[in-house]
Structure formats: C-alpha cells, structure tokens
Amino acid sequence: MDLTSALDFDKASGLVMAIAVDDATGEILMAAWMNQEAFEKTLELGQVVYYSRSRKKLWHKGEESGNTQTVKSIYTDCDGDVVVLRVEQLGGAACHLGKRSCFSRRAENGRWVDVGQQVFDPAEVYKK
C-alpha cells in the first residue's frame, strides 16, 4: 500500500497528527497537523509541511524564520492516524518562541515550570 493511502485522515476531520523529532538527539521538537496535501508536499519537498488549523492552509515550517525541517525518516503508528518525522532542524529551534522544542514546560509540584532552551530572539527573527 502506498504511503498516503495507509494513513487514516478520517478520524480527525481530514488530518493526522504529525510529531517532529530531532533526528540527532531523539528530542520531540513539536506536534502539529497534516492533511493529505501537506503530507504529500512533505514527501515531495523533503521538508516538513504542516496544515495550519487556525490559518486553514498549508504551512511550510520555517518559510518565514528560515528554520525549516529536513526530513530524515518518517514513521506511522499501528492505526495510521499519527506520523512521526525524524528531522534535521535548521537554525536549532522549532518553536516560534525561539526555543529549541515547543515542549518547554515541565510539571513540577503542581505547576508548569519553563525548562526550555532559548535559541533565538523571536522579535529579531519575525521582523514585520
């Protein structure tokens, strides 16, 4: 079965969850969504393209910041509704807040504590 047809886009209204992992360290960088077009564009470009639910369009990660994600390998789970992309994260930061990973808050004693590693200043990168 080809790659796209083995995925189950029906469970989440045409989307699959996409988890980006740093291929070098195994760290989870971010989790977002892909529709079929985003998944196929990702295969075509070799760079990760998500689907933005808020903007309702394809989102070529890093198109603005330059922090694109080069695909190293792709996995899916037993029911095909989530994909894991092992990537090379250009610029060293996946999060729009300039942190290495979006998962920068850790639960400690009943509160979320910021443990993120700041890589860039978002005010500098996203000049408008």
Add this chain to the structure above:
Amino acid sequence: MDLTSALDFDKASGLVMAIAVDDATGEILMAAWMNQEAFEKTLELGQVVYYSRSRKKLWHKGEESGNTQTVKSIYTDCDGDVVVLRVEQLGGAACHLGKRSCFSRRAENGRWVDVGQQVFDPAEVYKK
C-alpha cells in the same frame, strides 16, 4: 497557573493529544488522547490514563495487559494542546500488537515497512 487550567482542551473537542515517551531511551511509544478527567486521573495515579475516542471512556493503559505506564515527568507545549509523558513502560511494550512502540512502520521507497520490535504475542496477552 495549575496544571490542568493551563491546558487547552477546546481545540480538539475537549481533548489534548498525549504522547508517551520511554523515559529510559527517549523513544516515542504511542500517541493517544486525554480529556481533563483522564489528565487529572493520570496525576492522581501516577500511571497514564487516556481517553478512548472509540469507546468514549477513560482508558487506564495496561489495565488488561498489565503493561501500565508509570509517569516519570510531564511536559506541555507552547499552546498547551499536547502533553508529552515520559514513562516507564511495564512489560516493555506499549502497542496492543505486542510491539515495543506503536510507531513500527517506516517509510522506505514509497512503502511502509514494518521495523517494529515484537515483545509479546497479543494472542497470549489478550486472552478472551
């Protein structure tokens, strides 16, 4: 802000995505969903409780197979709609197919190839 109220359950109809990671190896074991009750039950028990969308009820992972997930640490992302749980996976397998990780299919030359590590025989574990 307390742990639950910082999470955004509204984006996905009362649910957040929950990604379980092997605390010892960093490997992603599975991805499923939690509603607020499942998240709070997870905090209370120190074992992972998901919400099953198909069965529409809480799903204490491993309640049938014995392969529970002991919580080591919990992270959330910048917008609080995904949690990452670093866990100790009892029994060594997270997937109901008896594989170590649910993410056992890798894209190779346009096809999904099974690269999963078989830990147990599901026919033996889920006797009915």
